[in-house]
Amino acid sequence: MRFAICIGILLLVAGCTKEVELEQPAYKPKIVVDGYIESGKAASVSLTMSSPYLTHYDSASIRHTFLNHAKITISSSEGDEEVLTLYRENRFFPPFVYKSVSIRGRTGVEYHLKIEVSGDTLSSVTSIPAAPVVSNAFFDAVSDTTGNLVMEVEHGQNEDIYLFTRVRSRLEQESFHPSYNPVDVMKSSDQGLYRLQVMRASEFGLYSLNAKENFYNGYGRYEYDLRDTVEVLAGAVDSVSYMVLSSLFKDRYNQENPFVFNGNRVESNIEGGIGRWTGVGINNLITVMAGD
Numbered sequence: 001m002r003f004a005i006c007i008g009i010l011l012l013v014a015g016c017t018k019e020v021e022l023e024q025p026a027y028k029p030k031i032v033v034d035g036y037i038e039s040g041k042a043a044s045v046s047l048t049m050s051s052p053y054l055t056h057y058d059s060a061s062i063r064h065t066f067l068n069h070a071k072i073t074i075s076s077s078e079g080d081e082e083v084l085t086l087y088r089e090n091r092f093f094p095p096f097v098y099k100s101v102s103i104r105g106r107t108g109v110e111y112h113l114k115i116e117v118s119g120d121t122l123s124s125v126t127s128i129p130a131a132p133v134v135s136n137a138f139f140d141a142v143s144d145t146t147g148n149l150v151m152e153v154e155h156g157q158n159e160d161i162y163l164f165t166r167v168r169s170r171l172e173q174e175s176f177h178p179s180y181n182p183v184d185v186m187k188s189s190d191q192g193l194y195r196l197q198v199m200r201a202s203e204f205g206l207y208s209l210n211a212k213e214n215f216y217n218g219y220g221r222y223e224y225d226l227r228d229t230v231e232v233l234a235g236a237v238d239s240v241s242y243m244v245l246s247s248l249f250k251d252r253y254n255q256e257n258p259f260v261f262n263g264n265r266v267e268s269n270i271e272g273g274i275g276r277w278t279g280v281g282i283n284n285l286i287t288v289m290a291g292d
Contacts, residue, residue, distance in 0.1 A: 031067065031122060033115065033275030038235070038282050039107050039128050043074050043100040045084060047117065050274065068096040070117035074103060077110040091175075105279065107131070113277045124270050124277035129236045131283040132161055132186075135193060139226055139290055146223040149198040149230055149288060153186060161186040162242035164280060165198055166233040171215045171225060174203040176233060180222060183237075183246045198232060200224055226290040235280040243267050244276045 035045035047067035068086055075081040084098035105111070105128050115122040133154040139147035153163070163184045168176045180201035186194045199222035202214055216225070224230060237245065247267040268274045 031115070031117065031120060031270075031273035031275075033113075033122065033124070033270045033273055033277060035113060035124075035276065036278040036280060037074070037100075037103075037105040037111050037126070037128065038280045039105045039131065040282075041105055043084065043103060043105070043111070045072055045098040045113070045115075045277075046094055046096065047072075047098070047115070048094055066094045066096055067117055070098070070115055072098045072116075073114045074100060075112045075114075076103065076106075078106070107281055111277075111279060115273070120272060122270055122272040126241055126269070126277050126279040127238045128279035129162075129238055129281045131281040132163060132234050132236050134232075134234050134283070134286055137198075137232060137286050137288045139224060139288065141226065142220070142223055145226055146220060147226050147290075148222065149200070149224055149232070151196045151198050151232065151234060151286075152193040153196060153234070154193060155186065155188075155190060159188050160239070162237050162239060163196065164235040164237045164242075164245060164278075165196070166235070167198060167200070168231045169200070169215070169224070169228055170230070171228045172202070173215075176231075177201070177203045178249065181249060183242055183249060185242070197222070229287060229289045232286040232288060233282055234286060235282045237278055237280055240269050241276065241278040241280075244269050245278065248276070 029049045029051065032048045032050050033045065034048075035043065037043040047070055048065045049067060051065060072084040073081065074084065080103050082100050082103045084100055087097050087099055088095055089097050107128050107130055110125055110127045113122075113124045113126075134151055135154050136152040138150055140150045141147040149167075151165070153161075155161075163186060165179045165182045165184075166176045167179045168174050178201065180199035184196055200216065202216065219225065244267045247265065251266050266274075269277060
C-alpha cells in the first residue's frame with residue numbers, strides 16, 4: 001500500500017512539471033578584436049563577432065562570426081602607416097588573420113590601431129616596452145623524473161615591469177602559447193633577481209578533444225618531464241595590456257575551477273568593441289633542458 005502511494009505521488013509530481021524555456025534579452029553582437037604586435041615581428045589581428053550565451057553552435061553559426069572584410073590600419077608614433085593584408089591560416093581559429101607586411105614592432109614605439117567594418121569604427125593604442133632581461137632559466141627537480149621550470153629575471157629598470165610569458169614543449173609538439181597564469185609584475189622596489197615559476201599549460205587546455213593523446217596526460221598540472229626541451233618567450237607589456245591580459249587569464253582559470261565564483265569583468269582596451277591590442281617586447285628565444 002505504501003509503495004502504491006509513493007508511485008502515485010511521483011506520477012502526480014511528474015504530471016505537474018513544465019518544460020522551462022529560457023528567454024534571454026535582446027542581444028547586440030559586438031566586434032571582438034584579438035590583436036598584437038611584437039618587437040621585430042609583424043602585427044597580427046583577428047576579428048570575430050560575439051554571440052549570446054545561449055547560442056546553439058554549429059559549423060554554420062561559427063562561420064558567421066568571422067569578419068574577413070574589414071579595413072584595418074596601423075600607424076606608429078614614428079610616422080609609419082599601413083593597411084593590413086588578410087591571410088588564411090588554417091592552423092588557427094578563426095582561420096582569417098590580418099597582418100602587416102612592412103611594419104615591424106619596435107621597442108619604445110606606440111602603435112595605433114583603426115578598424116573599419118560594416119559601418120563601425122574601432123580604435124586602440126598600445127606600446128612595446130623593453131624586453132625583460134633573463135639571466136637564467138632551468139628545471140628545478142620535484143622528483144627523479146619531473147621538475148618546475150624557473151626563470152630568473154634581472155631588475156634593470158626604475159619602473160614596474162609587466163611580464164607575459166609563452167612556452168612550447170617539444171615532447172608535447174605544441175605551438176607557442178601562454179603558460180598557465182602567464183602575467184606577473186616585477187615591482188621597481190624589488191631587489192635582486194626575480195624568480196618566476198613558468199607553469200606548464202597545454203596548448204589546448206582542458207578543451208582538447210584528444211586529451212589522452214597529449215604527452216602530459218596524467219602528469220602533475222604545472223610540472224615538466226625532465227627529458228623535455230622547453231622553449232620560452234619571455235615578454236613585457238605595458239600597464240594597460242597587463243590589465244587586459246590579467247583579467248582574461250584570471251577569467252580562464254576561474255572557469256576551470258567549479259568551486260570558484262567568477263564575478264570579475266574581462267577588461268578591454270578596444271574603443272567601440274571588445275578584446276585586446278597588445279604590444280609585446282621580446283628578446284631571444286630561451287631553450288631549457290635538463291642539465292642546463
